[in-house]
Every structure is written in structure tokens, then in C-alpha cells.
Amino acid sequence: MNVGVRLASVRDRDEVLKIVERIEVAAQLVLAPRSSGWQYVEIGLRNCRHRLYVAEGQKTDAILGGGRLEPGGFSYFVHPEWWRQGLGLQIARQLLTICCHRLPGETIRLAIRRGNLSSIKIAEALGFRFSGSDALMPHALVFELEHFDLGPHPGGDCIERH
Numbered sequence: 001m002n003v004g005v006r007l008a009s010v011r012d013r014d015e016v017l018k019i020v021e022r023i024e025v026a027a028q029l030v031l032a033p034r035s036s037g038w039q040y041v042e043i044g045l046r047n048c049r050h051r052l053y054v055a056e057g058q059k060t061d062a063i064l065g066g067g068r069l070e071p072g073g074f075s076y077f078v079h080p081e082w083w084r085q086g087l088g089l090q091i092a093r094q095l096l097t098i099c100c101h102r103l104p105g106e107t108i109r110l111a112i113r114r115g116n117l118s119s120i121k122i123a124e125a126l127g128f129r130f131s132g133s134d135a136l137m138p139h140a141l142v143f144e145l146e147h148f149d150l151g152p153h154p155g156g157d158c159i160e161r162h
């Protein structure tokens with residue numbers, strides 16, 4: 001299944017919430033302490049520095065995953081029923097392109113919870129390298145990507161729909 005990423009709108013809120021609550025996204029993602037799935041979505045809809053994206057299958061309008069811009073990087077998630085089918089890598093690759101267009105020339109960082117093997121595989125497949133841990137996030141590993149060959153901006157897919 002191929003997926004395309006677009007900016008989330010308020011109409012996507014309930015569908016995305018169902019997914020992130022099911023994954024317990026706050027436990028999986030490296031977020032601020034006491035941050036919840038609901039906050040992940042709400043902040044992503046309201047704050048352009050944490051802009052929320054959703055990923056839809058090309059043959060269906062259903063939301064299969066998504067992600068969010070984070071300081072200096074991004075995060076991503078996939079509906080559990082679609083895990084291990086390559087969607088995580090597709091979504092992360094598209095978010096990386098978006099992120100690089102927003103932060104041209106800057107090092108992109110991913111904070112990945114220790115033991116999250118699939119996420120580490122995705123980071124490494126995209127060219128990220130382990131750079132250490134962060135004293136403020138002892139449960140996380142930091143991966144960095146310094147140079148990324150920017151493809152075309154996925155503009156049409158990223159038009160905000162409110």
C-alpha cells in the first residue's frame with residue numbers, strides 16, 4: 001500500500017485521536033512528561049511549529065498514520081493494524097522531505113525511545129546516524145541527519161484543509 005502525507009485539519013481530529021490513543025502514542029513517542037495522545041493531536045492542529053500530518057492510502061480515504069513536526073525534527077506513527085507493511089518508512093520519508101524544506105541546511109534530529117527497534121530501523125534506512133543520548137530525555141536515543149538530498153516539495157499534498 002502506498003500512502004501520501006497531507007496536513008491534518010480539524011476534521012481529521014477524531015480519526016487521528018482513535019489511532020494515537022490505541023497506540024498509546026504518548027508512551028511510544030518521546031514527548032514531554034505527562035503529555036497525552038490528546039495533547040499530541042491538539043497541539044499538532046493548533047501550533048504550526050508542531051504541525052500535524054496525516055497519511056492516507058492512495059486507494060482509500062482512511063487515515064492509516066501520520067506524524068508531527070517537532071523542534072528540529074519530526075515524529076511519526078502508523079495505525080497498529082498496518083504495522084510492518086512499510087508504511088512507517090514511507091511516512092517518515094515524506095515528513096523528512098517536508099522538514100528539510102522548512103529547515104534547509106539544518107541537521108534534522110529524531111528522538112527515539114530506547115528499544116523502539118522499528119523506529120530505529122526507519123531512522124537508519126533514511127540515513128540518520130545515532131548521535132548519543134540527551135540528558136533531558138534519558139529514555140531516548142538521538143539520531144541525526146546532516147545532509148539530505150531534497151526531492152520536490154510535496155506541496156499539493158500539504159495544503160491545509162480547515
Ligand SMILES: CC(C)(COP(=O)(O)OP(=O)(O)OC[C@H]1O[C@@H](n2cnc3c(N)ncnc32)[C@H](O)[C@@H]1OP(=O)(O)O)[C@@H](O)C(=O)NCCC(=O)NCCS
Binds near residue numbers: 023029077079088121
Ligand atoms: C514505529 C512505527 C511507526 C513503525 O511503523 P511500521 O509501519 O510498522 O514500520 P515499517 O513497516 O516501515 O517497518 C520499518 C522497519 O522496522 C521493522 N520492524 C517493524 N516492526 C518491528 C518490530 N516490532 N521489531 C523489529 N523490527 C520491526 C520492519 O521490518 C522494517 O525493517 P526492514 O525495512 O529492515 O524490513 C509504528 O510501530 C508505530 O506507529 N509505533 C508507535 C509510534 C512510534 O513509536 N513512533 C516512532 C517514534 S518517532
